[in-house]
Amino acid sequence: MRLDELINKHYSSLNENDFYIWDYISKHKKECEKLAIDQLAYKCNVSRTTILRFAQKISLKGYSELKIYLKLENEEAKDNTNEMDTLCDNYYKVIKSIKEKDCTEIFKKLDSARNIYVYGIGMVQSSIKKELKRLFMTTGKYFYDLSGYKEAEFCLNSVDSNDLFILISVSGENKFVNDFAAKLKVKNIPIISITKLKENNLSKISDYNLYISALTLDDEINGISYDFVTSYFLLIEILFFKYLEYKKREAKI
Incomplete structure (x- = not known):
């Protein structure tokens, strides 16, 4: 689990000092990797x-383990001149992350939900929603695909804590999606979010988080930036396969 993910997971237990510490660390990761605890303080x-308590609040044993995380993430962030290697490495990270993730609670929630709704705004999100629906339909799980602002708002009138929402946001910072998530939380409706692996507000609001390592590569010749979205579909397909394995284990109990 990366530091961004730990911050999202333990967000509710952090105070103003903790957020200030994290803001400094996130902006100076290379420098902080080499700082002693007194220097960072x-x-x-x-x-x-306070530094030590911050590390412990995000489930680390202490400052030494925080520095190990920083070192590993700094090594991953080194420029790779081979863009093909960068792309393939990005996919590997997504595969490894979801493969190792314990999704038991997510699957229990999928099975216990009265209705499952999936919502996201944009072309990429629309494709992800369709793939989720297509895969899980084969197991008898039907996802209600919400599209547009009015449909999402109208849906709020008829849902309750027995339902489940899957919210898809590339950045995790779409204002309408986050406002909508906040309204769901007021009604105690569980949320699974799918976002980029970074600190973002949607992940903090959600009960369960799924992350992808999004990649953007610049074409210097044509002056175009390419956003690669295959990571989302890798995530969904492996999640689906893990769900099938989960159901097999449940059937044997």
């Missing part, structure tokens, strides 16, 4: 105990 104008 000085940079953030807090005590060394």
Whole structure:
């Protein structure tokens, strides 16, 4: 699990000092990798105990483990001159992450939900929704595909805590989607989010998080940037396969 993911997971237990520490670390990862705990405390104008508690709040054993995470992430972030390797490595990270993720609680929620709704705004999100519906339909799970703002708002009148929402947002910062998620939380309706692996508001609101390592490569010749979306479909297909394995295990109990 990456640091961004740990921050999202333990967001509710963090205070103002913790967010200030994380803001500094996230903007100076290479520098912080080499700083002693007293040096980082000085940079953030807090005590060394506050730094230690921050690390522990995000489930790390201490500052040493925080530095290990930073070192690993810094190594991953090094420029790769071979863009093909960069692309394939990106896919590998997504596969490894979802393969190792314990999805038991997500699958239990899928099975217990009265109705399952999937919502996202945009062409990419629309394709992801269709693929989710197509795959899980083979298991008897039917996803209600919400499209448009008015349909989502209208749906709020008829759903409750027995239902489940899957919200798809590339950035996790779409204002309407996040406002909609907040309204679902008021009604105690569980949410699964699918976003990029980074600190984002939708992940903080959601009960369960699924992440992809999105990749953008620049074509310097044509002056065009390409956003590769295959990671989303890798995530969905492996999630579906894990669900099939989960159902097999349940049938044997």
